[in-house]
Amino acid sequence: MANPILRVNDLNISFGSRAVIGDLSFEVREGDCLGIIGPNGAGKTVLLKALLKLIPYRGEIRWSPGARLGYVPQKIAADRQLPLRAKDLLSAKARFLKLPSTDWERVAQELDITSDLLNVSIGQLSGGQFQKVLIAFALLGGPNVLLFDEPTASLDELTEERIYELLYSLQKDKGMTVLLVSHDLSVVFRNANIVLCLSKGKPCTGAPKEILTPAMLQELYGGSPHYYQHLHEHERLASGGREGAP
Amino acid sequence: MWREQGLLVMLALSFALAAGLVGCIALMKRTLLAGDVMSHLALPGLGLALVFKVNPVIGAASTLFLGTFLVWQLQKKTGLATEAAIGVTFAAALAIGAAVTPNEDLAESLFGELPKLSIPGFLLGITAVLFVIAGIFLLRDQLALSIFSPDLAAATGVNVVRLDLYFLLLFSLTVLVGLRFMGALLASALIIMPAATARQLTNDLRHFLLLAAAASMISVAAGFALNIFVFNFSTTGPTIAIFSALLFGLSLLKKAA
Numbered sequence: 001m002a003n004p005i006l007r008v009n010d011l012n013i014s015f016g017s018r019a020v021i022g023d024l025s026f027e028v029r030e031g032d033c034l035g036i037i038g039p040n041g042a043g044k045t046v047l048l049k050a051l052l053k054l055i056p057y058r059g060e061i062r063w064s065p066g067a068r069l070g071y072v073p074q075k076i077a078a079d080r081q082l083p084l085r086a087k088d089l090l091s092a093k094a095r096f097l098k099l100p101s102t103d104w105e106r107v108a109q110e111l112d113i114t115s116d117l118l119n120v121s122i123g124q125l126s127g128g129q130f131q132k133v134l135i136a137f138a139l140l141g142g143p144n145v146l147l148f149d150e151p152t153a154s155l156d157e158l159t160e161e162r163i164y165e166l167l168y169s170l171q172k173d174k175g176m177t178v179l180l181v182s183h184d185l186s187v188v189f190r191n192a193n194i195v196l197c198l199s200k201g202k203p204c205t206g207a208p209k210e211i212l213t214p215a216m217l218q219e220l221y222g223g224s225p226h227y228y229q230h231l232h233e234h235e236r237l238a239s240g241g242r243e244g245a246p
Numbered sequence: 247m248w249r250e251q252g253l254l255v256m257l258a259l260s261f262a263l264a265a266g267l268v269g270c271i272a273l274m275k276r277t278l279l280a281g282d283v284m285s286h287l288a289l290p291g292l293g294l295a296l297v298f299k300v301n302p303v304i305g306a307a308s309t310l311f312l313g314t315f316l317v318w319q320l321q322k323k324t325g326l327a328t329e330a331a332i333g334v335t336f337a338a339a340l341a342i343g344a345a346v347t348p349n350e351d352l353a354e355s356l357f358g359e360l361p362k363l364s365i366p367g368f369l370l371g372i373t374a375v376l377f378v379i380a381g382i383f384l385l386r387d388q389l390a391l392s393i394f395s396p397d398l399a400a401a402t403g404v405n406v407v408r409l410d411l412y413f414l415l416l417f418s419l420t421v422l423v424g425l426r427f428m429g430a431l432l433a434s435a436l437i438i439m440p441a442a443t444a445r446q447l448t449n450d451l452r453h454f455l456l457l458a459a460a461a462s463m464i465s466v467a468a469g470f471a472l473n474i475f476v477f478n479f480s481t482t483g484p485t486i487a488i489f490s491a492l493l494f495g496l497s498l499l500k501k502a503a
Contacts, residue, residue, distance in 0.1 A: 049397070052397075052400075052401045054397055054400050054401065069401065071397075071398065071401040073395065073397055073398060076394070076395045076398070082274055082393065082394065083274070083445070083448065083449045083450060083451045083454045084274075084390065084393070084394060084451055085450075085451070088390060088451055089390065089391070089394055092386070092387040092388075092390040092391055093387070093391060093402055095387045096387045096388060096391065096402065096403070096404065097402070097403070121449045121450075122394075123449075137398065141402075
C-alpha cells in the first residue's frame with residue numbers, strides 16, 4: 001500500500017461565527033485520486049484553500065515532506081483585460097521559483113499550448129485554452145500533487161472531456177496524486193478511487209461504489225432517488241475497469 | 247539659477263519615469279484611484295512641518311509612511327477593501343492637514359511649488375527614484391502573479407500580504423518625490439494619467455510599461471517648458487497634469503481610430 005501523502009485531523013474552518021467545515025479527518029495516499037463532492041456551500045473550495053494554507057484553520061493538515069503542490073482554481077477573479085499573456089505568467093512563475101527558462105516552454109509544449117496562444121493576452125483565450133494555461137501554470141515546478149477545483153466549470157462537453165483525459169493521463173503516466181473537486185458525479189465516478197463527501201451533516205469517505213450510491217447521494221443532495229439510480233447504473237457501466245484503480 | 251533649474255528638471259523627469267511604472271502596476275491592481283488619494287496622507291505632515299519650521303519633506307514623509315502603514319493594517323486586520331481603507335485614512339488626513347497647515351501655505355501644499363533644490367536634496371530624490379525602479383524590477387514577477395490571482399500567487403509561495411505593503415511603500419515613496427513639484431493634490435496625477443494613457447494604446451505588458459513611462463516624462467518636459475516659456479506660474483504641477491490629461495485625450499482618439 002502506498003504511503004500517505006496527506007493527513008488531515010480534526011480540521012475546523014469557520015468564517016466569523018459560521019462553521020463551514022467541522023471535525024474533518026481523512027487521509028490521501030500517493031497516487032490516489034480523491035474526489036471531493038458535496039452541495040453548494042459545503043466547503044469544497046474552502047477545503048482546498050485550507051490544504052494550500054491560504055486561509056486560517058484549526059486542526060492539523062500534514063503533507064508528507066516530499067509533497068509539491070500544484071493548484072488549478074475554480075475561477076480566476078482577475079480582469080481578463082489585463083495586459084498579460086500566458087507567456088508572461090508562466091515565465092514569471094518560472095523566474096520566481098528559479099526554474100530554468102526551458103521548463104515553462106516544455107510544460108506548454110506538453111499541453112499543446114502553441115506559441116500563438118502563449119503570445120496573445122489572456123483575455124483573448126477561449127475558456128478551454130485559458131483552463132489549459134492554468135493547468136500548465138499548476139504543472140510548472142514539477143508538482144506531485146494536483147488540486148483541481150471544478151476544472152471544467154463553464155466549459156463545453158468536448159473541452160471538458162479533453163481536460164479530464166489530461167487529468168487521467170497525468171495521474172496514470174506521472175503517478176500524480178489528484179484532489180478533485182467536482183459537481184459532476186460521473187467525472188468523480190470515473191476518475192476517483194476514493195471519495196470525500198462534504199455535507200452539513202457528518203462528512204464521509206470511501207470508495208466511489210460505497211459513497212456514490214443512490215441512497216447516499218439523495219441524502220447529500222436531496223431530489224429524486226430515480227435520478228441517482230439512473231446515474232449509478234450508467235456510470236458503473238461506463239467506468240468499466242477504471243473504477244478503484246489509481 | 248540655470249543649474250538649479252537643470253537639477254529640478256532632471257529630478258522631475260526621473261520622478262516621472264518611476265511614476266509611470268508605479269502607475270502601471272496600480273492600474274493593473276485596480277488600486278489606481280485608491281492610490282491617488284494616498285498623496286493626501288502627506289498633507290498633515292507638510293502642515294506640521296511648516297508650523298514647526300522643519301524640512302517639509304521630513305514632515306510629509308512621516309505622515310505619508312505612517313498613513314501607508316495604517317492603510318495596510320486596516321486592510322489586513324479588518325478585511326476592508328483597499329479603497330475603503332485608504333478612503334477612511336485619506337479623509338482624516340485631509341481634515342488634519344487643512345486644520346494644521348497655515349493658510350498662506352495651504353495652496354503651495356496642495357498644488358506644489360517650484361522648490362529650491364540643493365545638491366543633497368537632488369541626490370536624495372534620485373536615490374529614492376532609483377529605489378522605486380529597482381523595487382518594481384525586483385518584485386515584477388511576484389507583482390504579475392498576484393495581480394493575476396492573489397490565490398495562485400500565494401499557492402506559488404508569494405507572500406501576498408507583505409507584497410501589498412512593499413507596493414504601497416513604493417507608491418508612497420514615488421508620491422513623496424513628486425510632492426514638491428506637484429503638491430499633495432496633484433502628486434499622483436503622473437501616476438494615474440500616463441498609465442491610463444498607455445493602457446489605451448497596448449495590450450503588451452512591456453509596451454504598457456514603456457509607454458506609461460514615456461507619457462509621464464513627456465508630460466513633465468512639456469509642463470516645465472510651457473511654464474518656463476509661456477505661463478510662468480509659481481508651480482508646474484497644474485501644467486504638467488493638464489498636459490498629461492491632454493495626452494490621455496489623444497490616446498482615446500488613437501483607440502477609436
